[in-house]
Amino acid sequence: MTAVNQPLEHMGFYTMTDERCRHTSRTSRLGRCVLVLTERCNFACPYCRSHEGEHMPTERVRSVMRLWAEQDLFALLFTGGEPTVHPDLLDLVEYAKELNIERVGLATNGSADIDLYERLWKAGVDDFSISLDADNPEDAATLSGRPPETWRKVVENIRQIARLTRTTVGFVIDEHNVARAEAVVRFALSLGVDDIRVNPAAQYSTHLPIMDIEPELSSRYPNLRWRLRNRAQGLGVRGLRAGDASRCWLAFDEMTVSGEYHYPCFVYMREGGKPIGRIGPDVREQRERWLWQHQPANDPICVHNCADCCSAFNRRFEDLHPEVSA
DSSP: OOGGGSOGGGGSOTTOOHHHHHHOSTTSOOOEEEEEOBSOOSOOOTTOOOSSOOBOOHHHHHHHHHHHHTTTOOEEEEESSOGGGSTTHHHHHHHHHHTTOSEEEEEEOSOSOHHHHHHHHHHTOOEEEEEOOOSSHHHHHHHHSSOHHHHHHHHHHHHHHHTTSEEEEEEEEOTTTGGGHHHHHHHHHTTTOSEEEEEEOTTTOSSOOOOOOOHHHHTTSHHHHHHHHHHHTTOOSBSOOTTOOSSOGGGGTEEEEETTEEESOHHHHHTTOOOSEEOSTTHHHHHHHHHHHOOGGGOHHHHHHOBHHHHHHHHHHHHHOGGGGO
16 A cells, blocks of 8 residues: 555644545535635745735634634634734634634744744644744745844744644745755754645645655654655655546535635645635535536646645545545
């Protein structure tokens, strides 16, 4: 059995499970939803398209969260841009817990004051995903457009947040840092985090560089282990391959919302794909119609950019539901 065909739990994403895959449908519990709170960011990373833009109005955010909570959303991720620049982030986290959303995550560049991160944790964020693309302040300054002191602040924040709750590091590889990829991974794993998610930038490559990380080291970090095993088999992080699923079954119970619109996923939105429709009470009916009409193998965005975890979920769905691909 290859790494990509093992039970979904082996990938290291707690929202990706065989149990969820077995029961997902238009009427099932929502599994994971992403809210793009703002397009603004205080970094200027070369691979990122978000630097300037508008905040999503707070009342619109609240209305989307209510809609999701009515369908028993399991996991909510606040992202951006940089979500900590949204003026009402703390209130929105508190509101998510009032709505009984079980898991609340935050994707951040880690540059806010530690006091804010501690307040966000106390308010209900139990999963921090923090970007770290360099193992030294000089490279970080080049990549982020921020002074070297910012890297030192981010690193100390990661150490402190990792003592509080689940913390992962997100490392994006491009031509600026690929030569130090293994060094960055080793440094990130020295910070006490729960896992590290390594991704090549969409504009750079679909494959990870080869990294000689000892099995006993990577085995403690399930997502890192899963991606390194895939790399050893010549598999990329992005893009479809022969034998992938005929449909994007994730659209049943997962979505990304930016502004007034909902998209198949965050990657599809960032790569300029059209939204499925306007967010509203019939959002899941819209998504089911899109699912049956859309063929990933005929969509260039999916063909070139579908994330490995998403294609794995969709393959697993067809394994568990052979009637849909018969």
